[in-house]
Amino acid sequence: MQTSDITDTIFLQAVEAIDCGDIALLQKLVADNPRLITDRLQTTEEGYFKDPYLLWFVADNPIRHEKLPANIVDITNLLIAAVKAKAPDTAQYQLDYCLGLVATGRIPRDCSVQIPMMDALINAGATPGGGMGALANGNTEAASYLIERGGKLTLGVAIGLRRMDDTDRLLQTATTDEKLSSLTAAAFYGMADMVKFLLDKGVEPNGYPEPNSGFHSHATPLHQAVWSGSLETVRLLVEAGADLNAADKVYGATPLGWAEYAPSEGGDEAALLNFAQIGSYLKSAVNKDADS
The missing domain is CATH 1.25.40.20 (Ankyrin repeat-containing domain)
Structure with missing residues (x-):
């Protein structure tokens, strides 16, 4: 999905605020338009980013800009707080899926914010996965961090992280x-x-x-x-x-x-x-x- 594909004007403004790091504008848009937090953007796109929530755009996965603003962790925390306050019924799903997007993404890694973003999401209640998706996308540090934060260690991840004691046991x-x-x-x-x-x-x-x-x-x-x-x-x-x-x-x-x-x-x-x-x-x- 490209930003230009978004036809919902208010949603587009919120996404652009995320992309440029305009936290004041984003905060106002979210306060004035609760649907930005509770509703999914309706799209014609198929695949893993079909009908996304606003929170999911913080990961730039799929890639739209090849970069994240310097204050993306603060933006992530702002949106996390809004999701927990305004969308309790979907909060767990939104947080878990966002964590997956961050952990498997290339841009959070390249911008050196992957672990801080993951930390914010896990601290807010996102459930750490086992790390195989992170490994599949070349993110070994993210995979290791997910295990450190409670993700279930599997044989594939143990192999990828060279955890030989665990490998022998899991095999x-x-x-x-x-x-x-x-x-x-x-x-x-x-x-x-x-x-x-x-x-x-x-x-x-x-x-x-x-x-x-x-x-x-x-x-x-x-x-x-x-x-x-x-x-x-x-x-x-x-x-x-x-x-x-x-x-x-x-x-x-x-x-x-x-x-x-x-x-x-x-x-x-x-x-x-x-x-x-x-x-x-x-x-x-x-x-x-x-x-x-």
Whole structure:
């Protein structure tokens, strides 16, 4: 969603006040128009930001501006107080969902306000999640903080945060999907040592995590290893029997296809060299597989 898509004039003014850090204007708009807190913005957009509450705009997730105002924590606290006072029936849902948007967002992290914003929401009563969504979006500090504040630790998050004592314990009772999601997370971060650890524990390298796992469910561990740029991680998975011809569920591309596409996303010379080496290795593996 873009700000220009908002057709509700009063709601648009409130969102623009959030974006520019005009806390005085925002406070007046909220006081004069309680519906800004109690009602959802009606939109035609689908996906995770369909019909958002005003509070949710503090996270800039989905990204609209690539930045947050310097006083965004104060703005967040203002809106939290208004939600708790004026929308008690939906307050928990508004707070919990906003916490998820902040924890998984890139802009709060890049603006160095992710933890303070999360702190404000959790202190107000938001329920900390397990951190898998944060990990899936590259926010390891946010994932760790959610666990510190009471989020349920899962195998995938323990792997992603290298909490080995917890990993050994959780692995004993983990389901097949939890193990696969954990392997996918380790591959996503190019954590060759953790991938090897899981493979040595008998975790199968093929399959797609379930959508409710909290991690990327559209691609296999090998796809994610390719995207991480870690040739060592790719080798480990291929040698363990990862399917070279598996297609991701969004673009229908194989791991080799991901390696060939990755350079178009940019990167420095070292990253481009890594992807070239991964592509060469996978081509050789595919040809070898075809000949056998």
